[in-house]
Amino acid sequence: MEGPPIVLDNGSGTIKVGFAGECEPRVVHDNVFTALRASRNVPGGEDFAKALQANTARFPVMDHGIVSQWEGLLEVIEAALEEMKADASKHPVLLTEAPLNPTVHRELLVERFFEELHVPALQVVHSGALALYATNSRTGLVIEVGDGVAQTVPLYDSYVIFNAVKRRDYGGRDLTAYLGELMSKEINHRPSSSEVGWRAWKEVKESMCRVRHKNPVEEASKQLSFYLPDGKVVTRDSECLTKCVDALFEPARLLKRDEEEQGIHKMAAESILESGRDTQKALAGNIVLSGGSMSFPGMCHRVEEELQKLLPTTVKAAVKLVKSPTYAAFTGGSIVASMPDLLDTFMTRSEYEEHGAAFIHKKSVRLTQPPTMS
Ligand SMILES: Nc1ncnc2c1ncn2[C@@H]1O[C@H](COP(=O)(O)OP(=O)(O)OP(=O)(O)O)[C@@H](O)[C@H]1O
Numbered sequence: 001m002e003g004p005p006i007v008l009d010n011g012s013g014t015i016k017v018g019f020a021g022e023c024e025p026r027v028v029h030d031n032v033f034t035a036l037r038a039s040r041n042v043p044g045g046e047d048f049a050k051a052l053q054a055n056t057a058r059f060p061v062m063d064h065g066i067v068s069q070w071e072g073l074l075e076v077i078e079a080a081l082e083e084m085k086a087d088a089s090k091h092p093v094l095l096t097e098a099p100l101n102p103t104v105h106r107e108l109l110v111e112r113f114f115e116e117l118h119v120p121a122l123q124v125v126h127s128g129a130l131a132l133y134a135t136n137s138r139t140g141l142v143i144e145v146g147d148g149v150a151q152t153v154p155l156y157d158s159y160v161i162f163n164a165v166k167r168r169d170y171g172g173r174d175l176t177a178y179l180g181e182l183m184s185k186e187i188n189h190r191p192s193s194s195e196v197g198w199r200a201w202k203e204v205k206e207s208m209c210r211v212r213h214k215n216p217v218e219e220a221s222k223q224l225s226f227y228l229p230d231g232k233v234v235t236r237d238s239e240c241l242t243k244c245v246d247a248l249f250e251p252a253r254l255l256k257r258d259e260e261e262q263g264i265h266k267m268a269a270e271s272i273l274e275s276g277r278d279t280q281k282a283l284a285g286n287i288v289l290s291g292g293s294m295s296f297p298g299m300c301h302r303v304e305e306e307l308q309k310l311l312p313t314t315v316k317a318a319v320k321l322v323k324s325p326t327y328a329a330f331t332g333g334s335i336v337a338s339m340p341d342l343l344d345t346f347m348t349r350s351e352y353e354e355h356g357a358a359f360i361h362k363k364s365v366r367l368t369q370p371p372t373m374s
Pocket residue numbers: 010011012013014015064065098127145146147148149150171172173202205206207290291292293294295296
């Protein structure tokens with residue numbers, strides 16, 4: 001007999017796993033492939049493996065929303081399920097994916113889940129769309145920035161307005177690297193590529209960085225200083241702490257590759273303006289901030305300020321922002337997967353065997369089809 005659906009929010013930085021109907025994930029793991037695991041695939045034998053372990057090398061399973069280490073992903077999921085004492089073959093799985101990924105990526109996910117995790121049924125949904133459900137609303141614009149992906153997803157009456165979804169490949173991981181670069185120059189710190197150095201910058205970012213704006217009403221009193229492993233100290237008045245977050249509004253600072261650069265405020269404004277005229281006010285009136293990299297103090301205020309500059313008068317009067325709960329994509333997935341008729345939209349094992357992995361597109365569209373508006 002099948003147990004309750006398992007919800008799996010597969011993020012670029014962390015994987016969040018739990019059962020449908022529960023508010024929070026039971027397990028949150030870094031989505032990394034350790035040196036020990038990776039060494040099995042690396043030619044060069046045992047010595048190389050030992051060297052990797054000594055360096056505590058860790059390889060991300062995901063690269064900006066795309067799985068880059070398939071074996072690593074399966075091991076991370078298996079470890080999480082073991083911790084939950086759950087057997088994947090006995091639970092339907094609701095899995096998240098970043099929007100606008102190549103369609104073949106979703107097919108590969110489906111193949112791995114049926115062939116290697118032996119799931120009985122699977123559904124794949126955009127994480128941004130799920131975050132809206134976590135706030136108990138069905139119409140709104142989600143601005144989600146996690147570890148590797150920035151996305152703006154407008155939904156009207158539960159349906160994703162596909163043509164207005166925006167996605168860019170930057171997130172918290174890039175901010176951590178950028179902060180490290182900035183701070184190393186400011187305090188003459190010796191740049192370190194090791195895990196220890198990286199962890200330190202991530203901690204500084206999460207505990208000290210904040211958004212710059214003229215009227216800092218939301219600025220919580222954060223940590224005053226941070227001692228780096230080499231003894232250098234980061235103080236709260238460092239310019240780098242706000243400059244780092246500025247990059248979300250000016251991602252050209254982060255992206256050192258040829259790509260169209262667009263800050264989260266511009267993505268959000270375009271998502272609203274590319275949706276139908278009759279939906280724009282409703283979307284602007286419920287803007288939901290989601291993902292770890294939207295947790296900087298002052299973020300709601302700054303996004304609102306920026307949108308006021310970009311939206312036409314009639315729409316900007318409606319602008320209202322809310323912060324979603326931590327792990328919003330998981331929580332939304334948990335709500336969706338508990339709906340009695342949702343299991344009908346899951347792709348079953350027999351459908352996989354009969355039609356192949358590409359059949360998932362027919363199934364997923366039932367959750368994300370365009371609205372029929374009068
Ligand atoms: N309090 C905080 N302030 C700023 N950043 C934070 C905070 N807490 C977590 N983060 C950052 O949020 C990121 C993780 O967020 P999240 O779990 O939403 O991403 P993800 O789901 O793993 O990735 P993605 O959705 O982009 O594929 C990390 O970069 C982390 O450093």
